[in-house]
Amino acid sequence: MSHQTRRDFLKTGALSTLLLGSGIAIAGGCDAISRRGKTKNIIFLVSDGMSAGTLQMADTMLRRRDGRPSNWVRLLEDSTLKRGLMDMASADRIVTDSAAAAASWGCGYRVNNGALNITPDEVHRKPILPLFKESGKTTGLVTTTEMTHATPAGFAANVESRGMGETIAEQYLEREIDVLMGGGNNHYDPEMREDGRDLYEEHREAGYFVAKTKGELLAGDPTEGKVLGIFTNGHLPYTLDHLNTDNLLENVPTLAEMTDLAIQNLSGNPNGFIMQVEGGRVDHAAHSNDVGGLIYDQIAFDDAIGVAMDFAQGRDDTLVIITTDHGNANPGYNSSADEYFDSIQNHRHTANWIRAGLDENSSISEIQERIQYATGYEIPEEQAELYQQSARGTYRAAYGRMNSTSAVLGQILANHCHVNWVGGSHTGDYVELASFGPGSEAIEGFVINTQLFDVMTEAAGVTDYVDNDQTVAHL
Ligand SMILES: [Zn+2]
Incomplete structure (x- = not known):
């Protein structure tokens, strides 16, 4: 997509005539345009690496074990959700990685696999969280992976390579992301960082409340002010191991618990907020053909959907987007006795x-x-x-x-x-895309990943802050 095309689109809101690089025209969008600026809050939930079978197996387990559907499927059953299929290809691959995927939503451009909000022409695109921050909204990232992992970073960082975790942590701080919760002590702790910087202390100096265990988090008041919660060295544990290991249960919050605290915190801003919630280990379980890891983490993600529903349903000012960034290993339950x-x-x-x-x-x-x-x-x-x-x-x-x-x-x-399983890697499947709330009307049917950026910025009325000719400062 050229600059000119996006700038024209942003000026006119002409989503219906937007031509993408692939030559595919997108239909729809009029409803979103009529509602421009009406969306106060955006909650973007992503189950990383969720193939269709993952959604089905989590739902089927909940129905057979607990006698209830998953939140995701229940929202489909009662027609709350708009549903689409999304093409997640990156600038250089049919099959994206999580960095290029999150960046396509985070800056509205396809980038090469591994890159975060730097397009192949080497332009640094301003990501959506700093953009919303400039417009007066609060911003948050909650994940079960390292805080600096590709999916959350895709909404807030500009780096050539997703592996630059230390730089990504610094950028979150400089860009004043209000709520950060996940794993990844290795990129914050002076003993573990290559440059020896104490990112925890730097966050405290910048006014953040810092917690390293669930107890510390709950002993403070995580529902006010800026919060950094880093609960493990690397990624948070898989849910199935978390549930069956006492010290992990005591010290590490669940994705739903983090999501709840983050929403309470961010929604205190009268101007509204944007947050991304990632069920990041669904992807890791799929990579490693781990059936228990996969299904229980998808259920934990679904619990976070429930938290978002509790906040957003019954309001008319919150856009909730629920999706995944790519399939992975495409697991399926093969016909056999139940x-x-x-x-x-x-x-x-x-x-x-x-x-x-x-x-x-x-x-x-x-x-x-x-x-x-x-x-x-x-x-x-x-x-x-x-x-x-x-x-x-x-x-x-x-x-x-x-x-x-x-x-x-x-x-x-x-x-x-x-x-x-079909393998141990990401797959090129068109992915499930579901949404409700103001702005969701524009993202039914067949959707190109970059379109979500336009829908979010249009719906929230923050397009004045988008200037894709402007490069962000190199750090
Ligand atoms: Zn992956």
Whole structure:
């Protein structure tokens, strides 16, 4: 998309005639234009790496276990949600990564995989959180990954490479993101940062309330003022492991708890707010063919949707967008008796937890015992041998990407739960896009990722602050 095209669009609101780089014209948008500026708040929820089967399996587990649908599907059942399919391609790939995906929403341009809000022409595009901040709104990022991971960073940072976590943390501070909650102590702690800077102290000096455990968070008042909550060194734990590990339960808040506190905090601003909520470990579970990690983290994400619904339903000033940035490993429940699927309810730990306690020296019985402890499944010797071979690097699948311990364990577990995978990487699926509230009318049908930026800035009436000819300061 050229500058001229976007500037014309922003001036006229002519979404119906907007031509994209791909040559695809987007229909619709008149309703959004008539409501321009009416949207006070935006809550953007993203389950990272959620394939269609992930949404279905979480919903099916909730129906069979708890006798209720997922919040996401319930909103579809009662026709609250507008629904679309979204093309998430990046500037250089059919299959995006999380950085290019979040940046497409965060600045309205497709960037190359790995980049954050720097387009292939090397222009730094102002991301949506600093943009909304300039217009007087409060801003927040809540995630189950490291705070500086690609998806939250896509709404607030400009870096050439998503791996620049230390720089991303500095940019959040300079750009005064009001609420930051997630993992990633490694990019804040002076003992762990390469430059030795104490980002915690710098945040305190800038007026932030800083918490490193759930207890510290709740002992303060996280619903007022600027908040930095960093609860683990790397990513937050997988939900299934979180639920079954006492010290994690005590010290790490859930995604829904963080979302609730962030909304209470940000909504105190009379000018409104924008926040992104990421269920980031759904992606990691899919990469590692981890059925328990996947389904329980998707349910935790769905709980956060419930928190957003509690705030936004019954109001007419809040746009809620619920989506994912790409498919991943496309898991599916293969036809078999229902009790195979129900057996996942008995899992105590993730497949990642199983692998973390095994290595190339693990014996067949050690492999069998650890899998049984975590899942309840009794694994025959010949399957434990396949795992041992993969740990020793001698296992060969016909599709070479399935040689890893994660793929082999995923398939061993599939013999007992019949959830299997197409690989261990992101997929090019058109993704589920759902929304409700003012502005949602413009994002039904088939949607191009960059369109969400336009819808959000139009709906909230902050387009005066968009100037894509202006590069942001290099840090
Ligand atoms: Zn990923």
